[in-house]
Amino acid sequence: MKAVAIKEHSVAALADIKEQTLRPNYVKIKIVALAVNPTDLHHTAGVGYVGGILGCDLSGIVEEVGEECNSHVRKRDVVYGVCHGVNLNSIKDGAFAEYALVRDGHIAKIPKDLTFENTAMLGVGITTIS
Structure with missing residues (x-):
């Protein structure tokens, strides 16, 4: 699958990576929209790991639910x-990336009156204030 990963210190690039195997307490999401968060810039600038996939805020469609998810x-x-x-x-x-694995409990359903684009940037913001 395609993903934006850290290529080298301070450089992020589009990469072809192997799709991850679903872990028991994770949900696999097909990404529809995402948001750039300041932490993504910090990871790219040097605190992230080479080969790591960037991004924390997302919205999308549930593809698969891990067997231990509540x-x-x-x-x-x-x-x-x-x-x-x-x-x-x-x-x-x-x-x-095209798909992301998100720990169970770190996602919420999108209300009917909102869109993927409206909600993609809510993840870090809501967890930060709660």
Whole structure:
């Protein structure tokens, strides 16, 4: 799949990467819209890991739900959420890709009167203030 990953210190680029295997407590989301967050710029500027996928804010369509998820989401639900792109535990967990893996509980259904574009930037913002 296509993803924006850290190519080298201070350089991000489009890359072809292997699609991740769904982990038991994660939800696989087909990305429809995303937002650039200041943390993405910090990761690119040097605190991220080479090969890591950037991005934390996203919205999209649920493709698959892990077997240990207790979430209220199901396949084909439209959702927004947050993942920790370029994190030390799994550098491939970023949102700037065709698909993202998001930990159960870090997503919410998009209300009927909002769009993918309206909600893509809510993930980090809502988790920061809550």
